[in-house]
Amino acid sequence: MAPMGIRLSPLGVAVFFLLGLGVLYHLYSGFLAGRFSLFGLGSEPAAGEAEVAADGGTVDLREMLAVAVLAAERGGDEVRRVRESNVLHEKSKGKTREGADDKMTSGDVLSNRKMFYLLKTAFPNVQINTEEHVDASDKEVIVWNRKIPEDILKEITAPKEVPAESVTVWIDPLDATQEYTEDLRQYVTTMVCVAVNGKPVLGVIHKPFSEYTAWAMVDGGSNVKARSSYNEKTPKIIVSRSHAGMVKQVTLQTFGNQTSIIPAGGAGYKVLALLDVPDMTQEKADLYIHVTYIKKWDICAGNAILKALGGHMTTLNGEEISYTGSDGIEGGLLASIRMNHQALVRKLPDLEKSGH
Ligand SMILES: Nc1ncnc2c1ncn2[C@@H]1O[C@H](COP(=O)(O)O)[C@@H](OP(=O)(O)O)[C@H]1O
C-alpha cells in the first residue's frame, strides 16, 4: 500500500509556481503603469512614491491643460472688461529692487480670482502659486464642465497621470501690468504653467486683446510652433521696456552694435516673439534676454512652451530654473529656440563678475 499523504507532482509544483509569478507580475506592472505614466519626466518611480500617489491621488496633465486654457481665457475676459471700462483702480504693491512701482489693478485682482478658483476647484490637491493675493472671503467657485477641447484631444491622444503632490501650478493673471496701465494692450497676457517635480511641463499664454492662445506640453503636443529660421549672428533681441536694468549694455557688448534691440512689455509677449504666432500685434525677435530679478509666474509658462518646442529658457549662466520653492530668480534669463543655447551662454558676460 502506498504511504498516506499527498503526493506532489514536480510538474504540478512548477506550473503552480509560474502561475503565481505571472499574477504577481501583472498586478505590480499594471499598478505602476496606471499610476505613474511619467513619460520621461523622471526616472522610474522609487518605492516610496507609491505612498505619495496614494495620499494625494493623481492628476491628468491633459485635463490640467484644458482647465489651464479655460482659466487663461476667463481671466483674460476680466482683464479686457476692466480695461474697456477705463476704471483700473491702479495701486502700487511696493517697489521692485530697482525702485520701479510694482503695480496692481482691478484687472489683476479679478483675473486672479477667476483663474485661481477655476483651477483650485478642478484640482483641489495641487499646489497653486499665484501673483495676487486670493481673498478667501471673496470665493468664486467656477465648475469646469470636464470637456477637453478637440484641438487638445487631437494632439494629446492619451491621459497623462502624475502624482498630485509632484505638481506646482503658477498663475500670472495679468502680465505686463505696467503696460496695461499705459493702455499698451498688445503686450498684455494671462498665463498658466504646470511644473512636475519643479520641471516646467505645460504652459499657456493667452492674449486677451487679440483673443489668441498658445499652449504646449512637453512630450505631449502644442498648438504653436517655432519659426523656420532665426538670426544667430546678429540676432534681434527683445528686452524689457520697464524693468530693463543693464540689458542694453549687456546685449550690445555681447552681440555688437549691429544688433537691434526691441524693448517690449511682458514676459509672455517676449516669449511669443520667438515663435510663429499669427497675430498682427506681435513683434518678432530671435532672442529674449532679461537681466533683473524676475518672478516664476512671469516665466514658467514661456519656459514650458519653449521646452516643448525644443527651445530653452535658462538663467544667463545656462542653469535650468526649478519651478518649486521660492517665487523669484536672481540670475537673469536667456530664451532661445533653434539656436546653440550653450554657445550663447558662453558668449554672454558673467553678470556677477562684470558688476552689471
Ligand atoms: N526686476 C523685477 N522685479 C520684479 N518683477 C519684475 C522685474 N522685472 C520684471 N518683472 C516682472 O516680470 C514681468 C515682465 O516684465 P517686463 O514687462 O519688464 O519684461 C512683469 O510682470 P507683471 O506685469 O505680471 O507684474 C514684471 O513686473
Ligand SMILES: [Mg+2]
Ligand atoms: Mg507677470
